[in-house]
Amino acid sequence: MSKVVESISSFELPIDEKLEIKRCRFLPDDIDQDEIKKLKRISIVTGTHGDELEGQLICFNLSKTIEKNINYLNGIVDIYPALNPLGIDSITRGIPDFDLDMNRLFPGNSEKSMIEANAHNIIEALEGSDMVIDLHASNIFLKEIPQARINKDxxxxxxxxxxxxxxxxxxxxxxxxxxESTLCHSLNILKTPCIVVELGVGMRLTQTYCNQMTKGILNLMKEMGIWTDKRQYYIKEPIISTNKDVSFCNAGASGIFVPCINHDRIVKCGQKIGEIVDPLEAVVKDEVISPCDGLVFTLREYPVVYEGSLIARILEEVI
Structure with a gap:
């Protein structure tokens, strides 16, 4: 099996530590260098934010599937599980000690700081891919159904x-x-197509979502001619929406949010989504009511809320 783990960016840090970005590259068996240049390439990237871990399981699932069925591989699959390894190691959203959000540093600059040079090296490694899938989870506060977010342009x-x-x-x-400083936007500007996918919740693994996404990536690889498995995958038909179709529910008071519904459910206009309670005085301080008929695609996961905190996003009129 042609599997190569290699470093695409490396910088020395104090106390014998290293900032190193690695990728795992899968290639078809018995292929020469001239043929490699003609192959299509898909890149799977995740771990830009150290508290978003859903992509770790997706990368594992995808790698194991390719390893077991390498005969189906007809292109290059590059897997980057940790674009921010320091953040993952310390469960920190940004780059620890630098107080920086890595997804605000692209496309980087090879002649500036170490962090900007690192961002530049990542872009350089990904540029030219036939498709890049940029996997994110939500934060620790909200849970999201598997979704892509695409710039209208x-x-x-x-x-x-x-x-x-x-x-x-x-x-x-x-x-x-x-x-404009995100990885996705920077790649699209460079004519390297990139899709941002968000699913699940921060600091957790939602196995059903990860399995769903793994199947989706394999299906896209089939459509691109990178994966030759003849079996038919059952693929969901996604709901497609623009900003005008989405309603927001925010907390009207501070307290503990107790949901009355499950995530990824249809609600009616006027239906109660949950309550915000005060544990000290044992009173309900606010009822969160759906402003429309629709699908709850984002729901508060972390129960402590303050007035104005986002509770839910609802895709209108999905009945």
């Missing part, structure tokens, strides 16, 4: 690929909300 090109990923939801957002 890129939707025409990326949407056909996103539909193959076995997602529940594709959220097409306005270009004005795009942060």
């Amino acid at each position: 890129m939707a025409r090109y990326l949407l056909p690929y996103a539909k193959k990923l076995n997602l529940d939801f594709i959220w097409i957002h306005e270009s004005a909300t795009v942060l």
Whole structure:
């Protein structure tokens, strides 16, 4: 089996430590260098935020599947489980000791600081991929159904690929909300197609979502000709929406949020989503009510809330 684990960026740190970004590259068996240049390449990246761990299981699942069925491989699969290894090791969202969000540093600069040079090296390694899947989890406060988030300006090109990923939801957002220093935006500017996928919750593993996403990536690989498995995968038909179709529920008081519904459920306008309670005085301080009919695709996971905290996002009129 042609499996190569290699470093694509490395910097020495104090006290004999090292900042090193590694990838695992899978290649078809018995292939020469000239043939490699003609193969399609998909790159799976995750671990940009150290508290988002769902992608770790997806990378493991995908690697094990390829290893067991290497005869189906007809292209290059690059897997980057930890773009922010220091953050993962310390369960820190950003880069520890630098107080930086790594997803605000791209495309980087090879002639500036170590962190910016590291971002540059990552972009350089990913550039030229036929597709990049940028896997994220939510934070520790909110749980998300498997979804892709696509800039409206890129939707025409990326949407056909996103539909193959076995997602529940594709959220097409306005270009004005795009942060230009993200990995995804930087790659798309360089004509390397990249789709951001978000699922689950921070610091946890949602195995059903990870399995769903693994199947989706394999299905996309089939569509791209990188994976030749003839078996048919059952793939979900995602709901596709724009910002105008989404309603937000926010806390009207501070306290402990106790949900009355499960995540990924249909609600009716006026239905109670949950209560915000005061444990000291044993009173209900606020009732969170759905403003519309629709699908709850984001739901508060961490129970402590303050006035204005996001409780839920609802995709309107999915009945």
